[in-house]
Amino acid sequence: MDASSLAAIWLTCKLAALVTALLLLIGTPIAWWLTHTRSRLKGPVGAVVALPLVLPPTVLGFYLLLCFGPQGFIGGAMDAVGLQRLPFTFAGLVVASILYSLPFVVQPIQNAFEAIGRRPLEVAASLRATPLDAFFSVAVPLARPGFVTAAILGFAHTVGEFGVVLMMGGNIPGKTQVLSVKIYDYVENGDYAQAHWLAGGMVFFSFIVLLLLYGGRGRGAWSR
């Protein structure tokens, strides 16, 4: 494996870890809100969160590019306050990946919150726990299996993305060139041996992830 492959692997891991951490922070309040709200916005918000599940990644990437580009309303605003534009940067990859992997993190957590129901929170309140206290001392521990699943899916899905990354990040070695793009590069240049290393590695990685998910479930470690 050459140095550029290793750089792509390192970049991918860095991206996936950062995105997973940010997604857990962003996705948890969204999942909590979706579980407990009686607002009419529940349906529309849930649908928007789930959009990346059905949209071709290139569609998402295309609109992100437009939004964050110099003519886009976010990109223009960022220009105005002197921030670096996001397309073709690592930060751009992070933003795109967060949007793209959001449903894979929100949904397991939301399912876990829904499975807990209101009763344990009512019990906690009767034991003088404030809502925030009850969230951390009861809801989060009880939803742990959901968080584990969410983290694994969020990480794996970010590692596996291609279309969004290509549109938003481009293919800059060491900066935005992630694994999946690198494989595409090798194949295009006819370097099948290098492509095999990375592609085979991805198959192995994905298998291990799924084994962890389903194997763990079978043992009842994550599902209650």
Next chain:
Amino acid sequence: MEARFRVAYPGFTLDVDLDLPEKGVTALFGPSGSGKTTVLRCVAGLERAPGGFLAVAGKVWQDDANGIFLPTHERPLGLVFQEASLFPHLSVRGNLEYGMKRAGNARGEGFDTMLDLLGIRALLARDPGRLSGGERQRVAIARALLTRPRLLLLDEPLAALDMKKKQEILPYLEALRAELDIPVLYVSHAPDEVARLADHLVLIENGRVAASGALMETLARLDLGAALTDDAGVVLETTVAAHEADDLARLEFPGGRLYVSGHLRPPGSRLRCRIRASDVSLALGAHSDTSILNLLPATVVAVAGAETPGHSLVQLQLADGGPLLLARITERSRRALAIAPGMAVVAQVKSVALL
């Protein structure tokens, strides 16, 4: 304790106005769907009845007219639900400490007493998943009480348990009743539990308070007897006087005595028993040629129609200043014997339920 709640749900309106004693067990009794659990949830602050008012031990918990509504976690109450509600991610000890810490009882005041009172000392290190249903409820009750609440709310705490487990937990509840100096609201639809534990009875029907008062007097009311149908009957507070040689125990109460079979508590102890109206028949004179042991001289106070077609409910006064009794007899017998208020009769008690 004062509570006024009025909420309209689709197809159901809750409208209660309660003034309850600050001590003792008050049973909220009624059929399922009558709204008794909703009352409890309103008291706990888990449900908000707009425009409601609630004051407990002189403190206002809800007064919407003045914009006061304490959220549940700011109300000093203990709450035990019907089904096991222990936190599965904490041990029994962790569950007990969860409330203690948050209620400012970190030093564990009353911890040891509570462990003994509810018989859960041996369970401390266990996982809630490995407890029996009765054990779980005992831990849940201890957990609630260790927050040193000003009010204990029990929402059918025994309903999910089978007969045997119920019998196992009832003595603990009775012991608790004697120890507690805070009011207890006990939601139940089981007449035996109410008869055994309650001091006061609030009968709830279709979201309204049908009756509210001291347990024994309320149960003996004729108008409610009709509403309670098969559950109509009274509760007597007796003392075990003696165990006689032929395996019968003599129970005494002001105004009479009852013989019951079975090995009971030692002489001198208090025992509640319940006499259903349908287990009482009437005779005009004392017969010595009957197999029924318990013949109680009584005076007819009032007669009313029973819910059961063709039957009458008769309210009887046992001896002078003794307790009231209800008898359910057929309309035909009532006419044949010409039962009317003021008449002296003999109540034949066919069976006595010991509680």
